Structure formats: C-alpha cells, structure tokens
Amino acid sequence: MKTYLRILQFARPWADFLPLYLLYTILGIFFGIGNLALVIPMLNVLFETTSKLAVPEHLPAFAPTLDYVTGTFNYFFAQIIAQHGKLGALLFVCLVLITSVFFSNVFRYLSLRIAARVRARVIRNMRRTLYNRVIQLQLGFFATERKGDLMSRFTNDVQEVEISVVNTLQAVVRDPLTIVGYFVVLFYMSVKLTLFTLILLPLSGGIIAGLAKRLRNQAKTSQSTLGSMLSVIDETLGGMRVIKAFNAQEYIKEKFEQQNDQYAQASRRIDNIRDLASPFSEFAGVLVVAGLLYFGGTLILGGNSDLQAASFIAYIIMFSQVLTPAKSLSASFGNIQRGLVAGERVLSIIDVEPTVRDTPDAQVLPPFQHQIELRNLQFSYGDNVVLHDINLTIEKGKTVALVGPSGGGKSTLADLVPRFYDxxxxxxxxxxxxxxxxxxxxVRDQMGIVTQESILFNDTIFNNIRFNQTDATEEEVVRAAQIANAHDFITATPEGYQTLIGDRGARLSGGQRQRLSIARAVLRNPPILILDEATSALDTESEKLVQEALMRLMQSRTSLVIAHRLSTVQHADEIVVLQHGRIVERGTHEELLRNENGLYKRLSLLQTSPNPLQ
Structure with a gap:
C-alpha cells in the first residue's frame, strides 16, 4: 500500500482532478444503481401490484436519503398511473430508465477522461523524476549498475506501472464506491438478506489476499530477470564485433536463452496465479447468489419477508451486479502486484541520494585566476584506498602530465578535479x-574534458560540436573544427556539418570522432583542460592530427594530461609519476630521464626499446 500511495504522489496536485473525478464517479454510480432500481416499478406494473405501493400524499421535502428518492419517484409514479393508466406508467418507467442510463454513461465517460489525464501525468512525472535522478547520480553509481537493468526501469518498469497500477486506479476507486453504493441500497431493501450475503465475503477476501502475496513474490523475480535479459541484449549489441571475432554466437545465445526462459517461466506463473483470482471471486459470488435465492425464497414462501416478489427479484438482480465490481476489484488486486514491484524498482533508483552534490551553502566558483592545488588528497572505493596523500600544484597556464603503470590512480585523480567524485x-x-x-x-563550467573514448551523440556533426552551446554561431563552430583539424573531413562528408554520425558516432573513424570531441572542447573555451589518454587508441596518422589539435587546444590553458605514451607529454611543464596511488617522481621530461633508477626512465625505455621483452 505504501508503494501504491507513493506512485499516486506523482499525480499531484490532486486538487486538479480528485474532486471532479469523485463527483463524476459518484454520479455515475448513482444513476447506475437507479437503472436497476427501476426494475421494481416496472415489475409492479407487469405483476399488477401497483396498488400495494406506499405512495406519499404530498411531494416529500428534499433530504439526501434513499427515502426521499423512493418517495419522490413513487409520488410521480402514482400521478402517472392515475392520469395515464398502467401503459402510461410503463412508458414513464422506460423513459426514466433511458434518461438514467444516458446520464450514467455520460458521467462514466467524464470520469474516464479524468483518469486518462491522471495516468499520463503519473507516468510523465515518474519517468521525468527517474531521469533527473539518474542525471544527478555520481559516476560511481554507474560502475556498479547494469546499463540494461537501468534501461529496463525506464521502459518496462514504468510501462508496467502504467498498465498494472495506474490503469487499475479507476477500479481501485470506482469499484469500492460502487460496492458500497449497492450495499447501502441492499441494506435499505432488506437488512436480513444483506447480512446473510456478507458471510462468505471475508473468506473470499482472505483467499484473494493470499493470491496477491504470491503474485508479488513472482513479480519481483520476473522484473529482475527482465532487467538481466536487457543487459545481455545491450552487451550483445555493443560487443557484436568481439562476439563474431571469437565465434561466441552460441555462448552469448546460451546466456540470452537462460534469461529468456527464466522470464517466460516467471511470467507464466504470474499469469496462472493472477487468472485464478477472477474466476474464484465469480464462483464465490454465484455461491452467495444461490444461497440468497434459497434463503430469501424460503422467507417469502413462509411469509416471513418484508419484500414483495418484485422487490425480491430486483434485490437478486441488484446483488448480482455487485459481482461485477467485486470481480474487477479482485482482478485489479492481482494485476496490481506486478506493477507495485515495478514501481519499487523505479523508486529504488529515485531514492538513491547522490554522494556528490551541492552543499546547502554552496557558492559559485569565481573565474579561475591563479592555481589548482591538491592538498593531502586521498580517495577510496569502499575499503580500497586508491590515492594516498597527493600534494600537487598546477599554476595557471601550465601543463601537468600524469603518467605511470595502469591502476596507479591517474584517471581517478583526474575525475576528482571536475567533482565526478569527492x-x-x-x-x-x-x-x-x-x-x-x-x-x-x-566547477565544471570552467573545465573541458577530452577522454580516450569519444562520447558522441546520434545527431549531426554541427550539433555534436555545439553540444550544450546552443547560442554558438556557425562561424564559431567552423572555427572550432578548424582548430581541431576536423574541418577538412567534415566538408568531405555528404551533408557537411549537417551529416548524421549515427549511434555514438559509428559512421566516423576513431580519429574523426576524437577530433570532434576536441572541437567540442575548443568551442566551450574552458580555462582548465583535462585530457585523459586522448590519443592512446589511434593509429599513427590520426594520432598526429589529433596531437596537433590538442596542442592548439592547450595553448594558454591550464592542462592536466593523462597519457600512457610518454612521447605525447614530453612538452609538459611538469610530469608526475603515479604508482599504487602515490606520487613517486615528479619533474620535467629531461629531469626524470636523468634518474637512472626511476620509474619514468624505466617506462621510457620500455616504450622506446625495439625489443622491450628481451
């Protein structure tokens, strides 16, 4: 119930729809019950028992009671009989019935329109809140979460909430009100018969609650398995080249089939349990109707009932109509379990608080003027300490390079500067x-970042360069591309700057993608630049073009450069050598090479020696 109420929070403000929705629903129920209540006067006319009606001598004074409604109808009904006879009374009942059915459906339609608006609002707000939360989360969160599982929460889980929870909202609100309305009328007609009908309801309710609990457990398994299956699909699409190269089609198919079969089994179990709720509630209702016919019949035949034959038939018809909302309600409780589990999965992401966020008294960082200082810096991934007591100063306009063996903490150190982590x-x-x-x-507004993996978007070249700089002119974009050595290849494409580059820039080469990333950083014109192995994955020709572009980009900027190829950082004002999360050497390229026993000297020999393994 807590999850259901939280999902409904996304429909706020409730004042926009709740009063009108309740009004339309109650009016629809009122006229719906009236349709059935009109059976009594119609049967009285047909059975010629109208003389037994309790007809008030005067039109009753208004009161919000059933006595007022029945008294007013009987008053006009008696007037019609007196003036137009039984055929006129029958025509009157039919006209009132048509009017009642018309208004019942009008109000039902109006309530459905409001429910559709609420459904769209809930799903829109939930998906928006989920997206905003994911955007706010720190990078470390995505290192532990599967991309396919996150995609499943955005798509399947939100859709499941719409299908299973929001679509049942009307049943959850309307059906209980309908049942209450029917029982109010039934108690008004006969207290003794209505109390008899309530005997089996707690029993059927308990069984349906048990089915709902089983559904909830199976739904958790189903949604989790679906997320795993989408992760396999995402890995397959992203790693198709490797799968084919290693002849791993059968291996990856087996992984997919395993998840696919688990999801199919879980879905089948859910359907079997859910489909049991509605037939059971219907069967239990028929049992009550059969018992009611027998019990009420014995009372009438024995002369112990206050109901006439016409009223008893109308009572049976009206009680049978209770089965429809009861059946719908039980089916809704079955359907809703899967949606509640999906809602919990969505809310579990929404409830994650970012570990990197603004403090309540955070101030805007002034424009960069002098230096960046790392003072006694330490960082840990959980219990794993990655950086130990890092002290480093980067003066404005200087270039500092971070080098060292893999796993030494270079990229982690670079990620701390733009506050990807604290x-x-x-x-x-x-x-x-x-x-x-x-x-x-x-902080990030003063920084430009170029990474080893060029992150581009499925859009035009122009829009990728102008990413989040929508006020940039065409001349500025072209100038940035020229500085990045990208203009020539861009103009050689079929549509020039308006050429679509495909998903993650799949239609471009690695060097072309990297030069677009550099052009994007040039257009941003940041005072601080972070380059994370920007040329390590390129061929010699592409590396030369990219390196030229990077040199232009770094002019008059404060740069922090990470590189495996030491030849690319020889020009740095200072080279910092990291090993096991500690600074073990620092100095210029020439100074470090003079240290015969230093790590930098050893790394340089490994990269320049023609036979480094000998």
Missing part, C-alpha cells in the same frame, strides 16, 4: 576555494 580526505582548491564548497555547475 575526495575521501584532503582538499582540491582552485584559487584557494575548496571545490566541495562550490556548486558543481560552476
């Missing part, structure tokens, strides 16, 4: 301002 201990200061006291937006 340090476990120590400080990162820009012009004396601790970055944790500045807003994340103002």
């Amino acid at each position: 340090p476990t201990a120590g400080q990162i200061l820009i012009d004396g301002h601790d970055l944790r006291g500045a807003t994340i937006h103002s």
Whole structure:
C-alpha cells in the first residue's frame, strides 16, 4: 500500500482532478444503481401490484436519503398511473430508465477522461523524476549498475506501472464506491438478506489476499530477470564485433536463452496465479447468489419477508451486479502486484541520494585566476584506498602530465578535479576555494574534458560540436573544427556539418570522432583542460592530427594530461609519476630521464626499446 500511495504522489496536485473525478464517479454510480432500481416499478406494473405501493400524499421535502428518492419517484409514479393508466406508467418507467442510463454513461465517460489525464501525468512525472535522478547520480553509481537493468526501469518498469497500477486506479476507486453504493441500497431493501450475503465475503477476501502475496513474490523475480535479459541484449549489441571475432554466437545465445526462459517461466506463473483470482471471486459470488435465492425464497414462501416478489427479484438482480465490481476489484488486486514491484524498482533508483552534490551553502566558483592545488588528497572505493596523500600544484597556464603503470590512480585523480567524485580526505582548491564548497555547475563550467573514448551523440556533426552551446554561431563552430583539424573531413562528408554520425558516432573513424570531441572542447573555451589518454587508441596518422589539435587546444590553458605514451607529454611543464596511488617522481621530461633508477626512465625505455621483452 505504501508503494501504491507513493506512485499516486506523482499525480499531484490532486486538487486538479480528485474532486471532479469523485463527483463524476459518484454520479455515475448513482444513476447506475437507479437503472436497476427501476426494475421494481416496472415489475409492479407487469405483476399488477401497483396498488400495494406506499405512495406519499404530498411531494416529500428534499433530504439526501434513499427515502426521499423512493418517495419522490413513487409520488410521480402514482400521478402517472392515475392520469395515464398502467401503459402510461410503463412508458414513464422506460423513459426514466433511458434518461438514467444516458446520464450514467455520460458521467462514466467524464470520469474516464479524468483518469486518462491522471495516468499520463503519473507516468510523465515518474519517468521525468527517474531521469533527473539518474542525471544527478555520481559516476560511481554507474560502475556498479547494469546499463540494461537501468534501461529496463525506464521502459518496462514504468510501462508496467502504467498498465498494472495506474490503469487499475479507476477500479481501485470506482469499484469500492460502487460496492458500497449497492450495499447501502441492499441494506435499505432488506437488512436480513444483506447480512446473510456478507458471510462468505471475508473468506473470499482472505483467499484473494493470499493470491496477491504470491503474485508479488513472482513479480519481483520476473522484473529482475527482465532487467538481466536487457543487459545481455545491450552487451550483445555493443560487443557484436568481439562476439563474431571469437565465434561466441552460441555462448552469448546460451546466456540470452537462460534469461529468456527464466522470464517466460516467471511470467507464466504470474499469469496462472493472477487468472485464478477472477474466476474464484465469480464462483464465490454465484455461491452467495444461490444461497440468497434459497434463503430469501424460503422467507417469502413462509411469509416471513418484508419484500414483495418484485422487490425480491430486483434485490437478486441488484446483488448480482455487485459481482461485477467485486470481480474487477479482485482482478485489479492481482494485476496490481506486478506493477507495485515495478514501481519499487523505479523508486529504488529515485531514492538513491547522490554522494556528490551541492552543499546547502554552496557558492559559485569565481573565474579561475591563479592555481589548482591538491592538498593531502586521498580517495577510496569502499575499503580500497586508491590515492594516498597527493600534494600537487598546477599554476595557471601550465601543463601537468600524469603518467605511470595502469591502476596507479591517474584517471581517478583526474575525475576528482571536475567533482565526478569527492575526495575521501584532503582538499582540491582552485584559487584557494575548496571545490566541495562550490556548486558543481560552476566547477565544471570552467573545465573541458577530452577522454580516450569519444562520447558522441546520434545527431549531426554541427550539433555534436555545439553540444550544450546552443547560442554558438556557425562561424564559431567552423572555427572550432578548424582548430581541431576536423574541418577538412567534415566538408568531405555528404551533408557537411549537417551529416548524421549515427549511434555514438559509428559512421566516423576513431580519429574523426576524437577530433570532434576536441572541437567540442575548443568551442566551450574552458580555462582548465583535462585530457585523459586522448590519443592512446589511434593509429599513427590520426594520432598526429589529433596531437596537433590538442596542442592548439592547450595553448594558454591550464592542462592536466593523462597519457600512457610518454612521447605525447614530453612538452609538459611538469610530469608526475603515479604508482599504487602515490606520487613517486615528479619533474620535467629531461629531469626524470636523468634518474637512472626511476620509474619514468624505466617506462621510457620500455616504450622506446625495439625489443622491450628481451
């Protein structure tokens, strides 16, 4: 119930729809019950028992009671009989019935329109909230979560909430009100018979609750398995080249089949359990109707009932109509379980609080003027300490390179500067301002980042260069491309700057993608630049073009460069050598090469020696 209410929170503000929805629903129920109540006067006319009606001498004074409704109808009914006879009374009943059915359906339609609006609002707000939360989360969150499972929450889980929860909202609100309305009328007609009908209801309710609990457990398995299956699909599409190269089609198919079979089995169990709820509730209702016919019949035949034959028939018809909303309600409780589990999966992401966020008193970081300082910096992934007591100062306009063996902490250190993570201990200061006291937006607004993997979007070349710089002119975009050595290949494409580059830039070569990333950074024109192995995955020709573009980009900027190829950082003002999360050497290229026993010298020999393995 807690999850259901939380899902409904996404429909706020409730005042926009709830009063009207309740009004239309109640009016629809009122006229719906009236349709059945009109059976009594019609049967009285047909059975010629109208003389036994309790007819008031005067039109009753208004009161919100059933006595007023029945008294008013009987008053006009008696007037019609007196003036137009039984055929006129029958015509009157039929006209009232048509009017009642018309208004019943009008109000039902109006309530459905409001329900559709609420459904669209809930799903829109839930998906928006989920997307906003994912955008806010720190990079470390995505290192532990499967991409396919996250996609499943955006698509299948939200859709399941719409199908199973929001679509049943009307049943959850309307059906209980309908049942209450019917029982109010039934109690008004006969207290003794209505109490008899309530005997089996707690029993059937308990069985349906047990089925709902089993459904919930199976739904958790189903949604989790679906997320795993989507992860396999995502890995397959992203790694198709490797799968084919290793002849791993059968291996990956087996992984997919395993998840696919588990999902099919879980879905089948859910359907079997869910489909049991509705037939059971219907069978239990028929049992009650049969018992009611027998019990009520004995009372009437024995002369112990206050109901006439016409009223008893109308009572049976009206009670049988209770079965429809009861059956719908039980089916809704079955359907809703899967949606509640999907809702919990969505809410579990929404409830994750970002570990990197603005403090309540965060200030806008002033424009960069002097230096970046890393003071006694430490960082850990859980219990695994990655960086130990890092002290480093980068003066404005200088280039500092980070080199060292893989796993030494270079990329982690670079990720701390734009606050992708916050340090476990120590400080990162820009012009004396601790970055944790500045807003994340103002920190990253002063930085440009070019990584080894060029992250491009399925859009035009122009829009990729102008990413989040929508006020940039065409001349500025072209100038950025020229600086990045990208203009020539762009103009050689069929549509030039308006050429679509495909998913993640699949229609471009690695060097072309990297030069577009550099052009994007050039257009941003940041005072601080972070280059994370920007040329390590390129061929010699592409590396030369990209390296030229990077040199232009780094001019007059403060740069932090990570590189495996030491030849690309020889020009750096300072080279910092990291090993096991500690700074083991620092200096210029020439200074470090003079240290015969140093790690940098050893790495340089490995890269320049024609036979490094000998």
